[in-house]
Amino acid sequence: MDLGLLTVERxxxxxxxxxxxxxxxxPTEHETEGDDALKYHIRTKIVDSLNRRRLxxxxxxDRPTATKDVVHSLLTGDGQDLILPSQELxxxxxxxxxxxxxxxxxxxxLTRNEAAPGVALIKAEADEGVSxxxxxxxxxxxxxxxxxxxxxxxxxxxxxxxGYFEATGDxxxxxxxxxxxxxxxSSRAGIGADYFLGxxxxxxxxxxxxxxxxxxxxxxxxxxxxxxxxxTKVQYLLDLQSEMISNTPRFTVDDFARxxxxxxxRDDFRRSFDTTDVDxxxxxxxxxxxxRSKLRRARMEFRSGLSLVGDQESFDxxxxxxxxxxxxxxxxxxxxxxxxxxx
Amino acid sequence: xxxxxxxxxxxxxxxxxxxxxxxxxxxxxxxQAEAAVMDAQIKALYEHRAKDEDSFxxxxxxxxxxxxxxxxxLAGVRIIVPSSPDSENVCSIMDTAFQVASREDKSEGLGAAxxxxxGTHFLVGCPSEDESLRGLQCEIQVRTRAEHLWSAxxxxxxxxxxxxxxxxxxxxxxxxxxxxxxxxxxxxxxxHYLEExxxxxxxxxVRLLTGLFRQxxxxxxxxxxxxxxxxxxxxILTAEPNADAEMQHIRIQQFFEQKKxxxxxxxxxxxxxxxxxxxxxxxxxxxWFLLEEYLHTLEHEWDEQLDRELLxxxxxxxxxxxPEFS
Numbered sequence: 001m002d003l004g005l006l007t008v009e010r011x012x013x014x015x016x017x018x019x020x021x022x023x024x025x026x027p028t029e030h031e032t033e034g035d036d037a038l039k040y041h042i043r044t045k046i047v048d049s050l051n052r053r054r055l056x057x058x059x060x061x062d063r064p065t066a067t068k069d070v071v072h073s074l075l076t077g078d079g080q081d082l083i084l085p086s087q088e089l090x091x092x093x094x095x096x097x098x099x100x101x102x103x104x105x106x107x108x109x110l111t112r113n114e115a116a117p118g119v120a121l122i123k124a125e126a127d128e129g130v131s132x133x134x135x136x137x138x139x140x141x142x143x144x145x146x147x148x149x150x151x152x153x154x155x156x157x158x159x160x161x162x163g164y165f166e167a168t169g170d171x172x173x174x175x176x177x178x179x180x181x182x183x184x185x186s187s188r189a190g191i192g193a194d195y196f197l198g199x200x201x202x203x204x205x206x207x208x209x210x211x212x213x214x215x216x217x218x219x220x221x222x223x224x225x226x227x228x229x230x231x232t233k234v235q236y237l238l239d240l241q242s243e244m245i246s247n248t249p250r251f252t253v254d255d256f257a258r259x260x261x262x263x264x265x266r267d268d269f270r271r272s273f274d275t276t277d278v279d280x281x282x283x284x285x286x287x288x289x290x291x292r293s294k295l296r297r298a299r300m301e302f303r304s305g306l307s308l309v310g311d312q313e314s315f316d317x318x319x320x321x322x323x324x325x326x327x328x329x330x331x332x333x334x335x336x337x338x339x340x341x342x343x
Numbered sequence: 344x345x346x347x348x349x350x351x352x353x354x355x356x357x358x359x360x361x362x363x364x365x366x367x368x369x370x371x372x373x374x375q376a377e378a379a380v381m382d383a384q385i386k387a388l389y390e391h392r393a394k395d396e397d398s399f400x401x402x403x404x405x406x407x408x409x410x411x412x413x414x415x416x417l418a419g420v421r422i423i424v425p426s427s428p429d430s431e432n433v434c435s436i437m438d439t440a441f442q443v444a445s446r447e448d449k450s451e452g453l454g455a456a457x458x459x460x461x462g463t464h465f466l467v468g469c470p471s472e473d474e475s476l477r478g479l480q481c482e483i484q485v486r487t488r489a490e491h492l493w494s495a496x497x498x499x500x501x502x503x504x505x506x507x508x509x510x511x512x513x514x515x516x517x518x519x520x521x522x523x524x525x526x527x528x529x530x531x532x533x534x535h536y537l538e539e540x541x542x543x544x545x546x547x548x549v550r551l552l553t554g555l556f557r558q559x560x561x562x563x564x565x566x567x568x569x570x571x572x573x574x575x576x577x578x579i580l581t582a583e584p585n586a587d588a589e590m591q592h593i594r595i596q597q598f599f600e601q602k603k604x605x606x607x608x609x610x611x612x613x614x615x616x617x618x619x620x621x622x623x624x625x626x627x628x629x630x631w632f633l634l635e636e637y638l639h640t641l642e643h644e645w646d647e648q649l650d651r652e653l654l655x656x657x658x659x660x661x662x663x664x665x666p667e668f669s
Contacts (some may be wrong), residue, residue, distance in 0.1 A: 004662030037617030044659055051664040254664065256653055257639055264582075266639030281664040 002165070002189050003047045003113060008039040010081050011109040012092035016123070018103045023092055027087040028226070032154055041230060042109060045153050049162050054178040055250065055283045056206040057197065062095070065202030067121070067163075067231055074110065074119045075167040075175065089121065096195050105152070107337050111166075118166040118331050127151040161196045164205065177203065178282075189281060207277065209287035215246065216253065216278050217291045224270040227265065230329050231321030234300065236260065241312050244288050253280035298333065309332070357411060358399045364476055365393035368469045369418040372481040374419055375470055379440040384554040386562075388488075392419040392486060414619070415466055418481035423491045426530045426586055433485050433535050439466035455490040459520050460494050462486035473662050489530070545573050548580075549625070551592050555599045556625035559607045564624050570628040575648045579633060579640050598632045606631070609660055620651060622660045630654070634663040 017023065034042070041112045059068045070085045076224045086108040093106050104125040111118035129151045133144045165177045179197050195202055213255055217240070224236045239260040243251060257266040259282075277286075288295055298315055300308040308319070308331070318335045355603045394402075394417045397489065402414055410515050411417070420639075424430050442463055450461035465483040469476045486494065516574065537546065549569055556564065580591040599606065606628060613622045615637035633641040634657075642665065658665040 002605075003661070004605055005612075006662065034617060040612075040615070040617045048659050049663055051662070053660065054664075254638065260644070261639075263640060263643040266643070267637050270639060287614055339551075 001050075001151070001178065005111045006043055006047055006111055006118070008034075008043045008046070009110045009112055010069050010082055011039075011042065012086045014086050014106045014108070016090060016093050016097060016104055018099065018101075018124055019094065025091065029083065031082055033228050038247075040085060042107075042152060045113075045162065046111070046122075046162065046328065049180045049182070050164055050178050051281070053180040053182065053250075053252075054281070055180070055285070056279070057177045057179045057201070057203040058206045059175075059177075059202055060198070060204040063198055063202045065200065067200060067202050071119055071121075071165045071175070071266050074108075075165060082108060091122065093200050096199050102194065111164075113166055116168065118164060120165075121163045121201070122126070123200075124152055125162040127154065129154070139178045163201045171262060173319065177206075178224050179203065205285045207284060209285040211252070212278060212284045213244070213287050214253065214283070214290040215276055216273075217288075217294065219273055219276050219278065220269070221252075223269050231266075231323075232262070234298075234315070234319075234321055236265075237298055237335060238312055238315060244286060244291070244293050249285060250283040251286045253278060253282045277332070302331070344430075354400050354403055355396055356567065357458070361411060362393050362396070364479060365418040366652055367418060367473075368476055368479045368481050369393050371469065371471055371476070372418065372467065372483065373420045375440060376422060376437065376483060379436050380422065380433055381558055381560070382557060383432060383436055384424060385432060386553075386557055386623075387429070387433065388423040390423075392420065393418055397465075415480060416482040418469075418479065419484065419485045420481060421486070421491075423486055423488055425488060426534055427487055427527045428531055428534070430463065434465075435485055437465050437467070437485065438458055441465070441483070441522075443467050459495065460486075460490060461524070462490050462494070479529050488529075489523045489525050489526045493520065501550045513650070545570065545577050547588070548573050548577050548629070549593070551595065552625035552628055555596070555628050558599070559610055559628075560604065561610055561623060561625075569624055569626050572624075572649070573629070575644060576626070576633065576641070578628055579637055579644055582640065594636075595629065595632050599628055599633070602631070613660060619656050619660060622657060627657055627660075631661045631663070634658060634661060638664075 010031055011034060012303065013149050015026060017025070033113065066088060070088055074082070074085055086106070086181075089108060090106055097103065102125050103121055107120075107122040107124055109120040109122065111120055126149065129148050131146045131148055133146070135142050135144055136169075160182050162180045163177065164179075165175050168174055168176055181194065181196065220240050224233050224240075227233045238257070240316070243256055252269065257269050261269055273280050282325055295312050297309055300310075310319075318333055320332045320334070321334065322330050324330050348570055369391040373389055375401065377387075377389055394414070399417070402408070406413070408414060422433055425483055434446075438446070438609055445466045447464045448461075449459075453459050453461065463483070463485045466480055469479045469481060471477065537550070549566075552569065552573070553564075556562075567657065577588075580586065610623050610627075613619050630641070642654070645651070651665075655665060
């Protein structure tokens, strides 16, 4: 999705406090009148967030929420009323605010990406900071410091949770949607407990996690096998295995390339996904169920016909790749032979 | 005397009535000329005007004209280009972009032995569909920067006919005029040398990018910033096996053709008070091309030598993904 010409048109803030039976929810009755500079700033934050961590999502038939209807009405309606729909979203999100979820603000933003109308739903938390103003007095310079408790959308902070929906004009796929979350922990439990994506937006990943995980694995391994250097090839495979079984709930091809591949291999690796459904820039939720056996064990095949099979830890501990003085690649296994047998 | 003054008042009133239409004609012809010249990637400066009231009155008297229609330069557009070949190309463009009523090459009047102003003047019909402008004409002057300079000096200094000047002054005048001609020829020769430089050279890439930048409707930029960025980024284009610079330049050009509307819109947006002026640079087009084609190599090379935040700004402006910086 190209967000280059995305513009922010209107927006409204709704408070989402912690649930408290003693306190009544206060809805905002007016849209915020932002000038072009503020709209440009919010546009920058939305584009930056979606480009850094985006997951394509769809409305989940298993989890119907009012959000779906509100988003549809905002995208397809005349767009006159932003206040009532945003209040409805505020109530929905408030009902999910248990004691473990931080209070914050729901920002409902109407956007336009060239001709396409869009809606961004942002759950943001205010930060604290100070503003400094130097004053020149007769006794010299003095700084006046003001403590700001409602600091948001700063240059260094990212939006915390965002759901972005855009009308496509395509009957087969009328809405394209993305989710980005900067609070999602590194634990796999984090994805299950993602109240914003599942319970509030009523969405789920657009592609079957098991299918896209397997496709990413197969495409990656095919690419690794085009690399002439055996040591690099094996190292990349082991790194991919580690990433696939790690506790991090999401995987992004670009991030893997950046973290594990040498610079000269990264773009070729990225291009190897051109003919697949995998968007190297987008995250997907990992589900290694279809490649479980490949993750437990790695296999090396040699030109002689010899094969070496083992688990990842054994490869790390006992197998080294090197090149001898004549430039011939060597695979060295440092181990004790335990038994032999015919195959 | 009274009749003379009456005629002046009459001419002024007559011109006041038509002047707004000629202002509109001049503006329209300039816009059309500018668009056509920009499409050909020729860098040019433009001026347009409707003749001012005093000049109109004086010309009517001086030439003994009886009708406004006899003054052919009531609307005027001037196109000033860097070199003589540019001037020739712009003249060809004018021939096809407008309905040309007449064309005058001022050098032809000079002959072989004379030196002086050598611009080309066209008289063209107004291209508007507007009924009130139809049939009005506009003069287009095409000249090099050196010819423009010469024209300005000659108007200020040599108000007399050169024939009436003493021999020594006439010789000085001719030397000055010859220098203008020599200057134009040297500019042409230098530009030819620049074009012959190998395509892998930074300069060739800078020239390509600045040409595309102009096609996107932009002109002002920081050349040192462009040179520094191109120095760092140019090797990415030829790092791939079998990738030669000339082929990559074609790819950049194709990328630009496909994304021209977006590039133009992004530049326009960043021009606003709240925008990011650093983005409005020719090398941004190269960075956006690289973000789409060589994301990781770009990021790696950039982080080694340039400010990361600038790359993030360029990626956000373009709406491209940049792997998260950790």
